[in-house]
Amino acid sequence: MSIILLCLLGGMLSGWMLRYRHSLIHIADRLTTSFIYLFLCLLGVTVGANETVMENLAELGLQALILSSSGIIGSVVIACLVEKLFFKDF
Amino acid sequence: MKNTLVMCGFFVLGVFLGRLASLPIWMHESELMLYALYVLLFLVGVGVGGNVQAFRLVEHIHLRVLLVPFSTVVGTFAGVGILAWFIKDWELGEKLAVGAGFGYYSLSSVLITQIHSETLGVLALLTNITREMSTLLLTPVLAARFGKLAPIVSGGATAMDTTLPVITKYSGKQYAIVALISGLVLTILVPFLVSIILHV
Known part of the structure; x- marks a missing residue:
């Protein structure tokens, strides 16, 4: 590291x-x-x-979709709060 | 967008090459790749440190603008930790490291491949490309329903380049500078957070 x-x-x-x-x-x-x-x-x-990665590509794709949506949803929820609290007058 | 397609093209080309022939061992399992990664990180640093326009922006930001990348980090980690709890193939730290790409798929996938494993590297590539693509597609809806900051946090590190045009269009011009600063802060954070998380 x-x-x-x-x-x-x-x-x-x-x-x-x-x-x-x-x-x-x-x-x-x-x-x-x-x-x-x-x-x-x-x-x-x-x-x-x-071979292991190739066989699991569909599974990895599904996990990727879940992880990226989770990240986006979490960020948007926090951003809504931040916007209401600190960006009203922006 | 074009850049993303070119990068995906290189990846897919690699996959086909890997299927077709057995390439010399030095190409994928040697110290050489690790040294090449060090050079890459050095170059990324030079690009960030030498970005004069970006540092001019930093001179006149309000402290509250930093709340935007902060929201992205906290929100992504909370989202991945809570909403993706049911993915049992990976430890929490591994999932957080993938999330910590914040859309910067090229660097995060390369870094994770080198310091962890190919499989997690591929997951980082797919996850972060999906994040960029989703932001490009969903920005009109996000800006209209969830506020002007929503597309910026969704875009993560890509808010300073690939998703900036669409964010500027739907969040408004005054948010372009917020997007640039947020994207820049996250771009710098990606290599730090990814390597710290995977070494804890």
């Missing part, structure tokens, strides 16, 4: 120091996108080769 957080914090600090070097920040953003494409493709490869 600590290495993950250190990488992130180190990146944020570097980004902050380089914030006016727009071309460098742009390159970092482009690289991030490429890395994410690569990782998603590799995640796909491991999933495709993993």
Whole structure:
């Protein structure tokens, strides 16, 4: 965990120091996108080769639907309260 | 939207490759992937730290705007903890980690795959893509029935990019800045919360 957080914090600090070097920040953003494409493709490869995941894909899809709806409903309920209490005059 | 389709395309392409051939072992089971993840997180950090416009926004926010991402975090955890109690395949912490993607499916799925397992990573991918898609589809209803903040909290981390246009349209222009700030705060929180939850 600590290495993950250190990488992130180190990146944020570097980004902050380089914030006016727009071309460098742009390159970092482009690289991030490429890395994410690569990782998603590799995640796909491991999933495709993993029989357990493939057999349970429908089940996982159903769980995903339940989890995302639960998250959205919970957030919306709290946001309704927050809006009534703090955002009346917004 | 286009970006989401491209990302899904890469994932599906990977699945087909994985079905067709056995790829060299270094591609999915080695230290190399872990180091690549560290590089990715560093780059994500650079993008956040170097986002000058975002920091300009932060200069003139009211403290109450931070209640919006706070609502998303508390609401998502409460929702997942209470409403999804009947999913017994996963521990509470594992379900919360999936919820803590707040729609940021690319980073959360990659991170969860590396620090936990492929299966939970796939669940994170599907859950958070569904969150983004549902927000895109439901925003008109959410804004009309449950208030202008509802689409913003539903969108989670995506409120600063992919779902921002539809939120601005249905919640109104003055909420665009709230959506941007909320999305930014959640985007930064995702890697922290996911790794902290899975290591407790």
